[in-house]
Amino acid sequence: MKLLNIGFGNSVNADRIIAMVSPDSAPIKRIVGDCKEKGTLIDASQGRKTRTVIIMDNDQVVLSYLQPETLTERINGEEEEEEI
Numbered sequence: 728m729k730l731l732n733i734g735f736g737n738s739v740n741a742d743r744i745i746a747m748v749s750p751d752s753a754p755i756k757r758i759v760g761d762c763k764e765k766g767t768l769i770d771a772s773q774g775r776k777t778r779t780v781i782i783m784d785n786d787q788v789v790l791s792y793l794q795p796e797t798l799t800e801r802i803n804g805e806e807e808e809e810e811i
Contacts, residue, residue: 731802733791737771739781741802746782747795755780762788 730738748755759780762768767787770777775792782788791798 729802731798733771733779733781733789733798734793735771735773737791739783739789743784744781744802745784747798748780748782749795750777750780750790758782759788759790762786 729741731741731744732738750756750759759768765786769787769789772790772792777790777792779791779793779795779798780788781791781798
């Protein structure tokens with residue numbers, strides 16, 4: 728199991744991530760709203776502006792204040808270190 732640091736000491740299981748997307752589009756806003764109603768939304772942004780919506784394979788959605796590019800670099804950097 729690989730943990731991905733999503734900011735403020737919070738981590739998610741990187742193996743369970745389906746997508747990391749920007750929160751700006753209407754479909755993503757609907758997904759976030761639906762998850763909030765169902766109780767499957769995890770807000771790890773700690774009051775800061777949400778910059779990434781992380782969609783997990785267990786129908787949970789996680790909000791992070793870090794950019795999607797930053798999180799992608801963290802995942803790729805960890806994978807490269809493990810292969811060496």
